[in-house]
Amino acid sequence: MTIDERTRPAPASPPRGSGSATAKRILPLPVTGQEFVLIGVIVVLWVLLGIFTPAFLTANSIQPLLVSVAPIALIGVGMTFIIITAGIDVSVGGAIMLCAVVVAKTMVSVDIPLIGAVALAVALGLVLGLVNGVLIAYGRVAAIIITFGTANLFQFFALRVFGSSTVNGIPSTLEVFGRGEAGRTLGVPNSFAIMIVIAAVAWWYLRHAAGGRHLFAIGGNTNAARLVGIKVQPRVMLAYGLTGALVGLGACFILASGTATLDQSVGAGKELQVIAAVVIGGTSILGGRGSVIGTVLGAILVQTVTSGVTQLGWPSQLANLFVGIFIIIAVGTDLLRERARRKA
Amino acid sequence: MISKKRVFAVGAIALAAVLTVSGCTSRTASSGDSTSSAAAGDGKVTVAFVPKLQGIPYFEAMNAGGKKAAEELGITWLYQGPTTADAAAQADIVRSYIQQNVSALIVAPNDPDSMAPLLKEAADKGIKVLTADTDAPDSVREVFVNQASVEGIGEALTDQLMTAMGGSGDYAIVSCGETAANLNAWIEVQKAYTASKYPNAKLTTIVYAGEDQAAATSMATDLMNANPNLKGLVGECTSSAPGVAQAVKDAGKIGQVFTDGLGTPQSMAPYLKDGSSSASILWDVQNLGYLAAWTGQQLAEGKTLAATNDVNDDLKGIAYDSASKVLLLGDPLVITKDNVDTFDY
Structure with a gap:
């Protein structure tokens, strides 16, 4: 009873109906300042590239760009959940x-339908994500250490499955997610559309569902979150499990946009591309703040820069320079903002 | 609490940075499929080969050739490499073979400069030292078993593409590592040879995709968009050769944009058959492994190489240049839709 009284709103507080008004005041704007900046940067870049290259702003150029964005942004949605809880996953x-290798090998050896391939990938990804989640949430070890370890384990198992050779002659089962004609509906790449739908659901969940708000609370202050009765461990585990499932779907996207041969370079460095998209998108690496809209925009920005550098005929390494600068600016402004807030 | 969190965040970023820089080196070498671990002792000549990395079709095919040679020549063949193209992990394997006191040691060095002192250590112990696939020119190696001359590869890549393009038009190269010496040497030949032999053709752009198929594909797509006149694409390594062909196929430009590249037969087969790739340039990798094993045996038995050598029915008149100590496998192999099915790697 005493607890009840402590947590219950003061008797004078407004009735339930206007409670949402209070909630609106607490919630950040649907689209934050950093996201407007990102949209502005992307628009400016697209216009400039449209002026200075013959074909950047054509369907033939934008469609493949969106196909390349899809897996990074998709996995980035999960990574945003994780980083909001002040965790990280370098095992993606x-x-x-x-x-990718398990699905590719399965498709080569049995005539598995599209839905079966996707289900297999998502199920396997979910298991891998839950391994991370259980170890981090219940083992209480720093996420970067655990996922650094599991990254190597996953690579070990993958190399075992590769068995010293590439996977050749992968059938076109997954072509609905690919770069070709079969991968588009009304001109929009299917993989990108699926990513947008999932990102939209995730955006709603983070903003309006209690479970989503709990993730922010955990990232803001884990102990405080635990004290107000948030089930910290299941929530954290879920964030890693979700990321794992999205990794599974993302692996299908990556297979679809690859060649008929899969080699062991698949996935290499993708964890850093995903983290870059999340960080550039304005999610705080300290946890407690972030949004999936920013992550999607971050992924689009990174791919725009990479494609743009190639289409302008500039040296390839400039893409690394620009992405590096974006990351430093994004993390820098976040830390400065955090510092200003602490002082205030 | 604040400082703890900040320390964690800084640590996280630092670790991520370390991962980027050393991502490859963290994985350690796994044990290979050594045909026999009884290195010395049974009196047989033992030839060990350390590839740049193990588990890719290219070096596995070399291993197959070496095994075949071992059976036919009555030697013991050992094969082990790192799981990533990492110089330090490779050095560990070389050290272990030196300790096993093999008769001949063949290395395809990831980093020729750092491998040189180790090769000297081996030679000081009386082990015959060779390089194959990739040379370590400033080392004590006695022979370099060369798959193909730089000119041979560069000219074959250009000739095959020009045949498809009709000898004129703009083309671009999607290369891999920016610092890969062999790729850069081929590109130099392609530039010079195109300018001298095909005056109506022009190499417009060179981009670098790393060893990443997906990056090679999207860069090839970008190049086609940026240069509407582009008529040809070269995939300079085994990951970008199928990558550029896939890009042409996805864009529906088969027959308008032509590609060739350095690809292994099995990975190129679908593209050669649908016309998105016109040809793949390689050398007979199994024969390269065979030749390396044979050469190791010759040196271990104290024989010297002649100016031309007949190894077996497949390998006749193999040229040896005693000044540069290079044994040359022969002309590059041109793989097309007609012969691609005869290779099983």
Whole structure:
């Protein structure tokens, strides 16, 4: 009873109907300032590239760009959940490699339908994600250490499955997610559309569902979150499990946009591309703040820069320079903002 | 609490940075499929080969050739490499073979400069030292078993593409590592040879995709969009050769944009058959492994190489240049839709 009284709103507080008004005041704007900046940067870049290259702003150029964005942004949605809880997952590259090789080998040896391939990938990804989640949530070890370890484990298993050779002659089962004609509906790449739908659901969940708000609370202050009765461990585990499932679907996207041969370079470095998209998108690496809209925009920005550098005929390494600068600016502004807030 | 969190965040970023820089080196070498671990002792000549990395079709095919040679020549063949193209992990394997006191040691060095002192250590112990696939020119190696001359590869890549393009038009190269010496040497030949032999053709752009198929594919797509006149694409390594062909196929430009590249037969087969790739340039990798094993045996038995050598029915008149100590496998192999099915790697 005493607890009840402590947590219950003061008797003078407004009735339930206007409670949502209070909630609206607490919630950040649907689209944050950093996201407007990102949209502005992307628009400016697209216009400039449209002026200075013959074909950047054509369907033939934008469609493949969106296909390349899809897996990074998709996995980035899960990574946003994780980083909001002040965690990180550097094992997604290894997990992509394992999911991709298992699905590719299965497709080569049995005539598995599209839905079966996707289900297999998502199920395997979910298991891998839950391994991370259980170890981090219940083992209480720093996420970067655990996922660094599992990254190597996943790579080990993937290399075992590869068995010292590439996977050749992968059938075109997954072409609905690919770069070709079969991969588009009304001109929009299917993989990108699926990613947008999932990102939209995730955006709603993070913003309006209690479970989503709990993730922010955990990232803001884990102990405080635990004290107000949030089930911290299941929530954290779920964030890693979700990322794993999205890695599975993302691996299908990556297979579809690859060639008929899969080699062991698949997934290499993808964890850093995903983290880059999340960080550039304005999600705080300290946890407690972030949004999937920013992550999707971050992924689009990174791919725009990479494609743009190639289409302008500039040296390839400039893409690394620009992405590096974006990351430093994004993390820098976040830390400065955090510092200002602490002082205030 | 604040400082703890900040320390964690800084640590996280630092670790991520370390991962980027050393991502490859963290994986350690796994044990290979050594045909026999009884290195010395039974009196047989033992030839060990350390590839740049193990588990890719290219070096597995070399291993197959070496095994075949071992059976036919009555030697013991050992094969082990790192699981990533990492110089330090490779050095560990070389050290272990030196300890096993093999008769001949063949290395395809990831980093020729750092491998040189180790090769000297081996030679000081009386082990015959060779390089194959990739040379370590400033080392004590006695022979370099060369798959193909730089000119041979560069000219074959250009000739095959020009045949498809009709000898004129713009083309671009999707290369891999920016610092890969062999790729860069081929590209130099392609530039010079195109300018001298095909005056109506022009190499417009060179981009670098790393060893990443997906990156090679999307860069090839970008190049086609950026240069509407582009008529040809070269995939300079085994990951970008299928990558550029896939890009042409996805864009529906088979017959308008032509590609060739350095690809292994099995990975190129679908593209050669649907016309998105016109040809793949390689060398007979199994024969390269065979030749390396044979050469190791010759040196271990104290024989010297002649100016031309007949190894077996397949390998006749193999040229040896005693000044540069290079044994040359022969002309590059041109793989097309007609012969691609005869290779099983």
